[in-house]
Amino acid sequence: MNPLAPYEPSARDPFDLRKCGHLLRRAGFGASLPERQRLVREGLAAALQHVAPPLAEVPAADALLNEAIAFGSIERVRAFRVWLALQNTHPLRERLSYFWHGHFATSNSKVQDPRAMALMMATFDRLGTGRFDELLTAMLRDPALLRWLDNDVNTSKQPNENLAREVFELFALGRGNYSERDIKEAARALTGWHVRDGQFFRAGYLHDDGDKEVLGVRGKLDGDDVAAIAAARPESARFLAERWLRFFVHPQPERDEIDALAGAYEQHGRDVGATLRVLLGSRLFFSARAYRSKIKSPADFVIGSVRLIGGRAQPTALVAAMATLGETWLEPPSVEGWHGELAWLSPAAWLLRSNFVADLLAGRRGKLAPRAAELLRGYTRPDHLARAASLFCCDGDLSADASERLLEVARAAQGDRAATVLHAATCLPEYQLL
Amino acid sequence: MVGRAWWRRGPSSTGTSANSCARVAGGGAALGLLADGARWRWTLALRPGEPAAAAAWLERRGGAVARRFEGPWLLVGSDAAALRSMPTAPADSEGSWWQPALVEAEGAVLRGAVDLAALRRLRGGDGALLAGLDGPGRFLLAPIAHALDHGKLLRLQLVAASSLRLQVQADASIRGAAYGSLLPAGDAGREVPRVAGDVLATLTLDRSLHRLLAQPATYLSPAGVTQVDSFLSIADGFDGPNSSIVDELFGRLAEPATLFVLAPQLPPAAERPPLLLPDFAACVPVADARVEAVVRRVLDLIGIVVNAERAQRRQAPLLLRRWRGEHGSGLAAELPEWRGPGAPPLEAVLSPVVAFGHGHLVVASTTRAAERVLAACAAPEREHVRGDLLRLSGAAIADALATSRDALVLARMLDEGEDQAGAARFFAIADAVLRSVQHLQVAVVPAARETTVTVEAVRQR
Numbered sequence: 001m002n003p004l005a006p007y008e009p010s011a012r013d014p015f016d017l018r019k020c021g022h023l024l025r026r027a028g029f030g031a032s033l034p035e036r037q038r039l040v041r042e043g044l045a046a047a048l049q050h051v052a053p054p055l056a057e058v059p060a061a062d063a064l065l066n067e068a069i070a071f072g073s074i075e076r077v078r079a080f081r082v083w084l085a086l087q088n089t090h091p092l093r094e095r096l097s098y099f100w101h102g103h104f105a106t107s108n109s110k111v112q113d114p115r116a117m118a119l120m121m122a123t124f125d126r127l128g129t130g131r132f133d134e135l136l137t138a139m140l141r142d143p144a145l146l147r148w149l150d151n152d153v154n155t156s157k158q159p160n161e162n163l164a165r166e167v168f169e170l171f172a173l174g175r176g177n178y179s180e181r182d183i184k185e186a187a188r189a190l191t192g193w194h195v196r197d198g199q200f201f202r203a204g205y206l207h208d209d210g211d212k213e214v215l216g217v218r219g220k221l222d223g224d225d226v227a228a229i230a231a232a233r234p235e236s237a238r239f240l241a242e243r244w245l246r247f248f249v250h251p252q253p254e255r256d257e258i259d260a261l262a263g264a265y266e267q268h269g270r271d272v273g274a275t276l277r278v279l280l281g282s283r284l285f286f287s288a289r290a291y292r293s294k295i296k297s298p299a300d301f302v303i304g305s306v307r308l309i310g311g312r313a314q315p316t317a318l319v320a321a322m323a324t325l326g327e328t329w330l331e332p333p334s335v336e337g338w339h340g341e342l343a344w345l346s347p348a349a350w351l352l353r354s355n356f357v358a359d360l361l362a363g364r365r366g367k368l369a370p371r372a373a374e375l376l377r378g379y380t381r382p383d384h385l386a387r388a389a390s391l392f393c394c395d396g397d398l399s400a401d402a403s404e405r406l407l408e409v410a411r412a413a414q415g416d417r418a419a420t421v422l423h424a425a426t427c428l429p430e431y432q433l434l
Numbered sequence: 435m436v437g438r439a440w441w442r443r444g445p446s447s448t449g450t451s452a453n454s455c456a457r458v459a460g461g462g463a464a465l466g467l468l469a470d471g472a473r474w475r476w477t478l479a480l481r482p483g484e485p486a487a488a489a490a491w492l493e494r495r496g497g498a499v500a501r502r503f504e505g506p507w508l509l510v511g512s513d514a515a516a517l518r519s520m521p522t523a524p525a526d527s528e529g530s531w532w533q534p535a536l537v538e539a540e541g542a543v544l545r546g547a548v549d550l551a552a553l554r555r556l557r558g559g560d561g562a563l564l565a566g567l568d569g570p571g572r573f574l575l576a577p578i579a580h581a582l583d584h585g586k587l588l589r590l591q592l593v594a595a596s597s598l599r600l601q602v603q604a605d606a607s608i609r610g611a612a613y614g615s616l617l618p619a620g621d622a623g624r625e626v627p628r629v630a631g632d633v634l635a636t637l638t639l640d641r642s643l644h645r646l647l648a649q650p651a652t653y654l655s656p657a658g659v660t661q662v663d664s665f666l667s668i669a670d671g672f673d674g675p676n677s678s679i680v681d682e683l684f685g686r687l688a689e690p691a692t693l694f695v696l697a698p699q700l701p702p703a704a705e706r707p708p709l710l711l712p713d714f715a716a717c718v719p720v721a722d723a724r725v726e727a728v729v730r731r732v733l734d735l736i737g738i739v740v741n742a743e744r745a746q747r748r749q750a751p752l753l754l755r756r757w758r759g760e761h762g763s764g765l766a767a768e769l770p771e772w773r774g775p776g777a778p779p780l781e782a783v784l785s786p787v788v789a790f791g792h793g794h795l796v797v798a799s800t801t802r803a804a805e806r807v808l809a810a811c812a813a814p815e816r817e818h819v820r821g822d823l824l825r826l827s828g829a830a831i832a833d834a835l836a837t838s839r840d841a842l843v844l845a846r847m848l849d850e851g852e853d854q855a856g857a858a859r860f861f862a863i864a865d866a867v868l869r870s871v872q873h874l875q876v877a878v879v880p881a882a883r884e885t886t887v888t889v890e891a892v893r894q895r
Contacts, residue, residue: 066777067844070708079848112747119775152748195748197773314851367851 021395028091032310061125097124105337129273133231156208172230292433298325376418382410393425475516569658581885623820627810632697640690686725713803761808762791821879828871
């Protein structure tokens with residue numbers, strides 16, 4: 001059976017709040033309860049359209065880019081990225097930019113150029129939902145990546161293999177799908193792909209323009225050719241399919257799932273957005289295996305908490321909170337990006353997550369609006385408060401034990417009871433799962 | 435009693451609220467605040483326009499407050515103890531209650547006094563403010579902090595005439611204290627250059643940086659001394675191992691230092707950064723012309739260091755060149771021409787310069803600013819300044835903010851979590867407020883026995 005067969009809601013298996021919340025968390029950064037309830041009423045097709053509307057119908061993500069980089073501060077660029085995620089104008093685009101940032105993991109700690117980092121993220125926004133070969137070509141000309149992987153010192157006299165190796169290992173093919181010779185030849189093809197005045201610069205006099213052979217293709221190859229050759233390989237389709245399945249569906253995808261998604265990718269002309277629409281509408285995506293199978297990253301937790309409450313908050317404060325929890329955007333720990341999943345959780349992280357939400361709801365940081373009391377206005381009885389918190393934070397999908405604990409908190413709560421109960425809901429194990 | 439404020443007259447007689455005010459306190463009011471442990475009590479001395487109406491008005495408030503009539507005065511307290519603390523029968527029934535403690539300026543509409551000693555007792559000790567400031571904080575704010583730490587009484591008065599002037603005076607001065615040696619002898623004031631045209635802000639600071647760096651332990655905390663020592667351990671090497679940067683550079687400059695913030699020149703739209711900084715220029719009198727050679731040597735070395743750092747970041751070097759203007763000359767740095775991508779960065783319009791002319795050293799963010807300030811140094815017109823002075827021009831600041839409005843709106847969205855409309859509204863309000871103020875001036879004058887801070891706002895007409 002095709003794992004990517006479309007999910008068709010039925011009376012026995014409806015598209016309910018639980019499934020809607022799952023879709024919006026995985027294909028975006030979550031949504032408020034009224035938004036989720038509206039999309040449940042409108043149905044699956046409307047929800048899929050909501051997470052991935054045609055790009056022409058949404059404002060460009062980089063409309064405020066120039067203003068964001070005007071201050072020359074990486075903190076401002078980070079806050080701008082968080083602000084975009086909070087805006088949610090094109091959830092899948094924001095989500096994919098987050099994915100590509102982890103995929104082409106580049107850190108400002110070495111690049112030391114907030115402008116270049118912001119422009120790299122803008123490239124993900126612009127090309128991240130399109131064809132992968134176009135994105136890879138753009139990335140091999142990206143000033144931040146070229147600097148990060150030392151290609152700006154890759155010359156015909158002294159080839160540097162760093163970028164070529166990562167193109168094959170981390171960006172396009174995965175280990176075992178290329179040889180050391182391919183790396184050396186690709187490094188020659190990438191010689192002279194430099195940065196000047198903050199822009200890509202093809203330094204012809206430093207480029208090795210002799211014949212090379214990369215992955216069986218021979219000729220006077222350059223960086224664009226390396227991108228096209230690597231992206232066209234069938235191994236690339238499987239490599240990317242596995243990455244997407246890990247990110248969007250389940251941390252340990254099955255072989256048949258990878259094959260099916262790779263097939264869909266080829267079938268849709270290697271278009272990332274079209275492939276992911278198939279995935280997001282599939283039975284696999286909405287399966288019990290996928291549901292709550294991943295652990296929320298700090299970005300999912302922090303941005304998602306504000307999005308779930310449906311409010312506004314200070315992006316700069318959220319950036320700081322994410323950093324405290326171990327995820328500093330534009331500064332991944334290594335070229336492999338964030339390892340995620342279980343690496344996100346520890347006893348200390350659990351406490352920090354709890355403290356973040358407590359501070360946010362109490363108004364001690366983040367300037368959250370609306371406040372918890374306003375959000376749960378009208379819910380006075382403890383059972384109503386507990387039910388509302390369960391719906392807001394966990395789509396009403398809690399075990400009997402968790403529901404009972406929430407009810408106990410609601411009964412005992414004093415002072416800002418809404419904040420207390422919402423905080424308790426965000427401390428549940430279920431809330432830590434994506 | 436910690437504080438008292440006296441209001442001279444009731445508001446005009448238009449409108450119901452104003453009429454009520456006139457009946458209850460048409461002849462003025464004095465408000466007092468008393469600290470009693472963790473609890474605060476208040477007192478109010480009113481001279482009612484219509485005593486019977488005032489009594490009836492208070493009657494309607496029931497037993498919430500304590501009150502009694504004393505001749506023309508209606509005395510009110512937050513409770514009986516507060517009422518008992520008020521002196522009976524003011525000495526001068528024609529004047530105002532508690533007037534002897536206050537200095538009255540012509541036309542003061544509001545006067546007040548704060549018992550600094552009582553406030554300090556509440557905070558738990560003397561000398562807390564100045565000791566709590568870091569090095570730059572002490573350098574800038576020592577006269578005010580010292581006055582608050584050592585004064586007994588703080589007197590305030592608000593005068594509303596052609597301008598709104600708030601004068602705050604403490605009966606203590608830093609002169610005579612250790613930190614006072616950073617100030618010039620006497621408070622007669624000094625002459626500083628007067629820059630013509632659009633000036634957003636002027637800050638004149640009459641302090642000796644040389645003395646601070648030469649004897650940091652006299653003025654700074656141990657942490658501050660360490661910072662100065664760290665700085666000097668590097669800075670002393672700039673002009674070779676046998677010279678002292680403290681004596682041969684800072685020691686050859688005089689006071690006061692004046693910082694001018696000038697309206698920026700707008701580049702063509704395509705070359706305009708989203709965030710356009712105003713021009714900055716600091717100006718210091720030169721006491722010994724030999725400083726010029728030292729500054730040139732130091733700058734040459736700093737230029738090399740900066741360019742080495744830029745090279746490490748793979749940035750094009752700054753172009754260092756001798757600069758000669760109409761009124762002075764010096765060394766200027768130019769950034770390479772901006773070619774993108776995206777909008778030009780903040781620094782694209784800068785051309786930092788250090789120049790000498792007409793007995794002054796000028797350090798400016800652009801050669802244009804340096805030229806303007808050097809021209810002011812050359813001109814015979816001078817401005818007489820006593821103590822420290824900060825002057826802000828509302829409309830010029832509003833114009834400067836308007837050139838960077840979109841970037842500032844986004845910054846507020848990111849920092850405050852506001853939506854775009856909310857952030858834009860904030861700057862629209864700020865713009866209206868700034869444009870309503872022709873200038874705002876803050877002067878700090880430490881005299882022999884008292885310290886006076888005057889804040890004066892002149893409304894745009």
